[in-house]
Amino acid sequence: MTEYEALTPESLAQRLGGLNAMVEKIGGDFKSWDVQEVGDGNLNLVFIVKGTQGTVIVKQALPYVRLVGDSWPLPLKRAFFEYHAMSRQAAHDPGRVPQILHFDETQALIIMEFLTPHIILRHQMMAGDKVDELGSVIGKFCARTAFRSSDLSMVTKQKKADVALFSDNVELCDITENLVFTDPYFDAEMNQHNAPRLDEYVQILRADESLKVEVQHMKRAFSAKAECLCHGDLHAGSIMVTGQEAKVIDPEFAFYGPFGFDIGMLIGNYLMAYHSMSSHIKDPAQCASYQAWILDVISDTWTSFCDEFSKLWHSERNGILYPSSLYEDQGHDAASVMALEQLLDEIFADLLGFAGIEMHRRILGLAHVAELDSIEDLDERATNETKALALGRMLVLNRKSIRDIAQVNALAAKFENGDLT
Amino acid sequence: MTEYEALTPESLAQRLGGLNAMVEKIGGDFKSWDVQEVGDGNLNLVFIVKGTQGTVIVKQALPYVRLVGDSWPLPLKRAFFEYHAMSRQAAHDPGRVPQILHFDETQALIIMEFLTPHIILRHQMMAGDKVDELGSVIGKFCARTAFRSSDLSMVTKQKKADVALFSDNVELCDITENLVFTDPYFDAEMNQHNAPRLDEYVQILRADESLKVEVQHMKRAFSAKAECLCHGDLHAGSIMVTGQEAKVIDPEFAFYGPFGFDIGMLIGNYLMAYHSMSSHIKDPAQCASYQAWILDVISDTWTSFCDEFSKLWHSERNGILYPSSLYEDQGHDAASVMALEQLLDEIFADLLGFAGIEMHRRILGLAHVAELDSIEDLDERATNETKALALGRMLVLNRKSIRDIAQVNALAAKFENGDLT
Numbered sequence: 001m002t003e004y005e006a007l008t009p010e011s012l013a014q015r016l017g018g019l020n021a022m023v024e025k026i027g028g029d030f031k032s033w034d035v036q037e038v039g040d041g042n043l044n045l046v047f048i049v050k051g052t053q054g055t056v057i058v059k060q061a062l063p064y065v066r067l068v069g070d071s072w073p074l075p076l077k078r079a080f081f082e083y084h085a086m087s088r089q090a091a092h093d094p095g096r097v098p099q100i101l102h103f104d105e106t107q108a109l110i111i112m113e114f115l116t117p118h119i120i121l122r123h124q125m126m127a128g129d130k131v132d133e134l135g136s137v138i139g140k141f142c143a144r145t146a147f148r149s150s151d152l153s154m155v156t157k158q159k160k161a162d163v164a165l166f167s168d169n170v171e172l173c174d175i176t177e178n179l180v181f182t183d184p185y186f187d188a189e190m191n192q193h194n195a196p197r198l199d200e201y202v203q204i205l206r207a208d209e210s211l212k213v214e215v216q217h218m219k220r221a222f223s224a225k226a227e228c229l230c231h232g233d234l235h236a237g238s239i240m241v242t243g244q245e246a247k248v249i250d251p252e253f254a255f256y257g258p259f260g261f262d263i264g265m266l267i268g269n270y271l272m273a274y275h276s277m278s279s280h281i282k283d284p285a286q287c288a289s290y291q292a293w294i295l296d297v298i299s300d301t302w303t304s305f306c307d308e309f310s311k312l313w314h315s316e317r318n319g320i321l322y323p324s325s326l327y328e329d330q331g332h333d334a335a336s337v338m339a340l341e342q343l344l345d346e347i348f349a350d351l352l353g354f355a356g357i358e359m360h361r362r363i364l365g366l367a368h369v370a371e372l373d374s375i376e377d378l379d380e381r382a383t384n385e386t387k388a389l390a391l392g393r394m395l396v397l398n399r400k401s402i403r404d405i406a407q408v409n410a411l412a413a414k415f416e417n418g419d420l421t
Numbered sequence: 422m423t424e425y426e427a428l429t430p431e432s433l434a435q436r437l438g439g440l441n442a443m444v445e446k447i448g449g450d451f452k453s454w455d456v457q458e459v460g461d462g463n464l465n466l467v468f469i470v471k472g473t474q475g476t477v478i479v480k481q482a483l484p485y486v487r488l489v490g491d492s493w494p495l496p497l498k499r500a501f502f503e504y505h506a507m508s509r510q511a512a513h514d515p516g517r518v519p520q521i522l523h524f525d526e527t528q529a530l531i532i533m534e535f536l537t538p539h540i541i542l543r544h545q546m547m548a549g550d551k552v553d554e555l556g557s558v559i560g561k562f563c564a565r566t567a568f569r570s571s572d573l574s575m576v577t578k579q580k581k582a583d584v585a586l587f588s589d590n591v592e593l594c595d596i597t598e599n600l601v602f603t604d605p606y607f608d609a610e611m612n613q614h615n616a617p618r619l620d621e622y623v624q625i626l627r628a629d630e631s632l633k634v635e636v637q638h639m640k641r642a643f644s645a646k647a648e649c650l651c652h653g654d655l656h657a658g659s660i661m662v663t664g665q666e667a668k669v670i671d672p673e674f675a676f677y678g679p680f681g682f683d684i685g686m687l688i689g690n691y692l693m694a695y696h697s698m699s700s701h702i703k704d705p706a707q708c709a710s711y712q713a714w715i716l717d718v719i720s721d722t723w724t725s726f727c728d729e730f731s732k733l734w735h736s737e738r739n740g741i742l743y744p745s746s747l748y749e750d751q752g753h754d755a756a757s758v759m760a761l762e763q764l765l766d767e768i769f770a771d772l773l774g775f776a777g778i779e780m781h782r783r784i785l786g787l788a789h790v791a792e793l794d795s796i797e798d799l800d801e802r803a804t805n806e807t808k809a810l811a812l813g814r815m816l817v818l819n820r821k822s823i824r825d826i827a828q829v830n831a832l833a834a835k836f837e838n839g840d841l842t
Contacts, residue, residue: 151644156598157591163647164585170578177577177741185747209756216743216760220648223572223742226584227645320598321644322637326606335630339637 004076004107007060009035012047016058021102021111026051042067042367043074043252048114055116056101061108061252074171078252079108081169085254086110088162088229089141092148096141097248115247118240122370125273128281128290131241135300138239138246142263142301143308149229150259151319153312159319163226163256172232172253173223180357181219184364185212193364197382201389202364214396218353225350226256234262235269235358236369260347263305264354268392269369270298271412272359275387276371278416279380291416295409302351302405306344313340352399352408359392387415425497425528428481430456433468437479442523442532447472463488463788464495464673469535476537477522482529482673495592499673500529502590506675507531509583509650510562513569517562518669536668539661543791546694549702549711552662556721559660562669563684563722564729570650571680572740574733580740584647584677593653593674594644601778602640605785606633614785618803622810623785635817639774646771647677655683656690656779657790681768684726685775689813690790691719692833693780696808697792699837700801712837716830723772723826727765734761773820773829780813808836 007015016022017030026033032052039046039059043066047058061079065072083103090097098113124131151159183191185206193202205211231238232253240247274294281287313336317324327336362369363385372388375381391412395402402408428436437443438451447454447470460467464487468479482500486493504524511518519534545552572580604612606627614623626632652659653674661668695715702708734757738745748757783790784806793809796802812833816823823829 151641156595156644160588160591160594164588167581167585167588170581173581174577182741182744182747186751188746206751207753209753209759212747212753212756213760213763216747217763220572220742220764223577224648225645226647227641320603321641323603325609326603326633326637330607330627332628332630332633335633338630339634342634342638343641 002106004063006062007045007047007058007107007109009037009047012049012058016049016111019102019111022049022051022056025054025056025101027053039066043078055114057098057112057114059110059112076108078169078172079103079110080105081166081172081254082250082252083110084165085229085231085251086112088149089145089231089248089251093141093144096137096246097251115240115249118242118245118247120237121239121241121246122236122273124241125236125294126276126280126371126374128277128286129243130290130293131246132244133300134241134246135297136304138248138266139263139301139304140308141248142234142266143305143312145231146228146259146262147309147312147316149256150227151321153316153319156320162229166229166255169253169255173255176222176232176253177219179365179367180361181215181222183366184357184361185215188365190366191364192366192368194378194382194385197378198363198385198389201386205360205364205389205393208393211393211396214353214399215357218350218357218396221258221350221353222261225258227259228256230255230257230261232257232262234266236266236273236371258347258350258354259343260350261354263301263347264351265358267298267301267351267408268355268358269362270294270301271355271391271408272362272369272388273371274298274412275384275391275416276369276375279375279377279384280371295412299405299409302348309344309347310340348402348404349399352395352402356392356395356397356399359388359395363389386420387418390420391415423527425484427483428466428468428479428528428530430458430468433470433479437470437532440523440532443470443472443477446475446477446522448474460487464499476535478519478533478535480531480533497529499590499593500524500531501526502587502593502675503671503673504531505586506650506652506672507533509570510566510652510669510672514562514565517558517667518672536661536670539663539666539668541658542660542662542667543657543694545662546657546715547697547701547792547795549698549707550664551711551714552667553665554721555662555667556718557725558667559669559687560684560722560725561729563655563687564726564733566652567649567680567683568730568733568737571648572742574737574740577741583650587650587676590674590676594676597643597653597674598640600786600788601782602636602643604787605778605782606636609786611787612785613787613789615799615803615806618799619784619806619810622807626781626785626810626814629814632814632817635774635820636778639771639778639817642679642771642774643682646679648680649677651676651678651682653678653683655687657687657694657792679768679771679775680764681771682775684722684768685772686779688719688722688772688829689776689779690783691715691722692776692812692829693783693790693809694792695719695833696805696812696837697790697796700796700798700805701792716833720826720830723769730765730768731761769823769825770820773816773823777813777816777818777820780809780816784810807841808839811841812836 012035013030013033034050036048038048045060049056049058061076064070065074086097100112102111147153231251232255238250274291277287277291281290322339433456434451434454455471457469459469466481470477470479482497485491486495507518521533523532568574652672653676659671695712698708698712702711743760
């Protein structure tokens with residue numbers, strides 16, 4: 001088929017039945033394939049296709065935002081960026097993303113490994129279930145994909161080519177630029193929040209001029225700090241887990257951005273989950289224990305990022321930046337360590353800024369998180385949301401002076417206990 | 422002609438005689454054209470072609486570095502980037518670059534306006550001659566080209582397309598990455614300096630671990646802070662002047678980089694000129710007066726950059742960053758001003774870093790400046806060079822704490838007076 005056409009559960013087997021990649025993975029008798037459309041995201045078609053020998057995921061972009069309809073067109077080429085981002089992530093952190101079996105650019109579709117019995121991390125957390133080594137595994141993923149896609153490691157000609165390639169992911173960056181960094185901070189049309197309960201705090205937030213200055217500095221970093229290939233949308237809906245394993249999916253928002261972007265957005269999401277938990281786990285002791293686990297995950301994520309980034313710094317720093325010819329080769333190991341630590345400090349400050357902004361946009365903007373939105377008692381929901389908003393503000397405003405991740409967790413605990421001063 | 426072939430003074434008229442752009446500008450009888458090759462730069466062929474009605478410049482890239490020979494190949498596509506950069510500069514600051522008459526991508530040649538009686542700013546300064554409004558004019562040029570090529574002003578889709586386009590200027594960026602940010606700070610093969618007189622201070626500099634950390638942070642900004650289209654090589658050899666006018670040429674190193682890059686490199690060059698003047702103007706009073714003028718140019722350049730950037734901030738801030746929807750439209754003009762001032766502070770800190778590094782690489786690296794290299798008394802030259810090296814180190818190390826441009830000039834005067842402590 002030479003022109004794009006959206007798949008349906010009815011047409012899929014017929015249309016993809018001749019593909020070797022499918023046939024080899026799930027079995028050749030395509031008429032017996034079981035096809036279910038399961039896309040619960042905002043943008044795409046997602047099919048689970050089961051044959052006699054196996055199961056795969058078929059993900060196809062739609063030419064518009066699924067959540068909104070064809071009044072909001074969105075280019076099919078996002079599948080191209082997702083494919084290229086996943087390929088690079090697979091190379092940078094093998095096994096952490098689903099295996100790609102086939103990519104069809106015209107049809108904007110990717111056929112990939114079916115993860116089972118994995119569920120979305122968000123659902124795992126709302127059920128109060130843990131994931132072994134979650135912080136460590138995803139912290140490493142963030143460090144590896146960041147370091148290995150940057151001028152710390154890549155041949156710069158190739159890095160510059162990738163900057164050029166991903167620069168074309170304009171429309172998905174545009175979503176982030178507007179919905180994350182702008183709309184939440186004024187009364188924009190597509191915003192929604194838990195009104196009228198949050199109105200007062202929202203007004204305070206939107207009147208905070210220092211906050212709005214910092215947020216735009218962070219937006220400038222988003223738009224111009226092309227340090228590494230970012231996933232672009234790393235949150236609890238982009239991680240699939242079992243109790244023992246975590247995998248990363250859906251990098252269609254991929255772009256070249258700051259080292260601290262992905263891990264910052266993710267930690268912002270963890271902090272929102274933390275502040276929502278009292279509504280999901282009614283037993284106070286159980287809740288406290290799970291919340292402590294979330295804070296451990298946050299702390300492990302950052303610690304593991306630092307450990308892995310440092311390890312790669314000393315073992316794979318073969319790019320143009322901070323070359324060993326200037327440091328280790330001159331007996332100046334101290335300079336190398338000092339540069340690394342200052343860089344990690346800068347990444348941490350960026351992380352805090354992005355985390356705080358993510359906490360605002362998921363409560364005040366168009367796209368929310370189920371951890372908070374699913375809370376039925378709207379007063380209770382507003383209480384949790386206010387904690388997250390206030391913590392987010394604190395993180396953005398103090399991103400350069402907050403010392404370490406323990407201080408972040410201490411602030412979260414303070415706000416959770418109702419001390420918002 | 423479908424394949425590239427270098428022009429010669431003999432072949433030029435025959436080969437370009439049929440071009441309308443030439444014929445219209447200088448007259449149609451190409452056999453009478455007077456052709457002189459005058460390229461005194463490091464990279465290209467430059468011809469002055471005079472006809473009965475006028476004169477033009479024909480600039481053609483060579484497939485290697487002219488200064489070194491064909492052992493150092495350099496791609497012809499740099500003419501493509503020069504053409505695109507000049508076109509954009511012409512749009513952003515009309516009249517400040519020579520008019521482009523013709524571009525031939527295959528032949529890697531640009532035909533442009535012949536500037537007369539302009540000479541290179543470097544020669545103007547070494548002769549002790551001033552240029553009216555130099556600081557103001559070039560400061561404005563830097564501000565306009567920076568602001569208008571950034572996400573402060575451009576449609577972001579177009580800005581991202583330009584980031585992609587200029588990302589391919591790999592080989593010229595590679596020259597900067599190596600010769601500016603790396604080689605000067607260790608004993609690299611192509612380095613040269615005024616040995617043995619400078620040896621002791623060079624050793625101190627190359628042993629300064631804090632300095633080498635800061636320099637690599639600046640290199641990271643060069644490689645990843647894609648804020649605006651930079652000229653990429655703005656120094657006293659890229660500005661042509663009369664006593665009343667200044668024009669900018671030679672943007673073949675163009676790349677997307679930090680707002681503070683061009684103006685920083687330029688101010689680094691002015692500071693080197695400042696420290697060389699006692700060797701070029703033997704009358705102490707005259708020398709002091711000319712040095713005072715150079716410091717005024719430095720101060721005017723930055724002040725004028727700030728004024729123009731601020732003016733554009735308030736009149737042309739139509740890009741995605743710091744949108745008025747969040748600031749002025751909410752009655753939050755103070756936020757807008759605060760954001761602008763913080764951004765200018767950040768640009769100033771970057772400027773100082775790049776200025777200091779430029780002062781090091783022009784004394785310790787491969788490519789030097791005539792202001793210093795032409796000083797015949799090698800002891801005297803070393804004295805001047807040491808002042809520049811020490812000031813450069815001061816600027817890099819203190820780039821975040823130096824308050825304003827007056828403090829920079831005061832430091833320069835202090836070093837010039839021999840106080841290197």
